[in-house]
Amino acid sequence: MNDCLFCKIIAGEIPSTKIYEDDKIFIFADIAPTAPVHWLAIPKTHIASLKEVTADNSEVIAHIYEVAAKLAAEHDEFKDGFRVVTNCGESAGQSVFHLHFHILAGRAFAWPAG
Ligand code: AMP
Ligand code: ZN
Secondary structure (H helix, E strand, O other): OOOOHHHHHHHOOOOOOEEEEOOOEEEEEOOOOOOOEEEEEEEOOOOOOHHHOOOOOOHHHHHHHHHHHHHHHHOHHHOOOEEEEOOOOHHHOOOOOOOOEEEEEOOOOOOOOO
């Protein structure tokens, strides 16, 4: 998807601070962090949002959570708790339409969400 910001980040056309990469997913630092740790985990295949997830492409989401758990175990900021969240659609706050999971750690998080 040529015009997608996150596809361009995966392709290296737009710089990012890489945290993790494998053949299926890319994890990088959010440009406007809202917590001491604020990463974005994205599938390398363009999926616009959670609305586009089906039995054919959902495997990558399990993989993102598996890698998030591994990274959480490796980083001290996650030891007291952390949050993984995806915003789906404009009213939920989605601003980039390439499926992404915010991985947040290093402070307490309020609930319910605002
Ligand atoms: P959302 O609002 O849930 O769609 O999240 C999009 C996130 O992408 C926001 O937290 C932005 O700060 C982040 N973001 C936008 N552009 C970039 C960029 N070039 N590099 C890293 N993060 C970005
Ligand atoms: Zn994309």
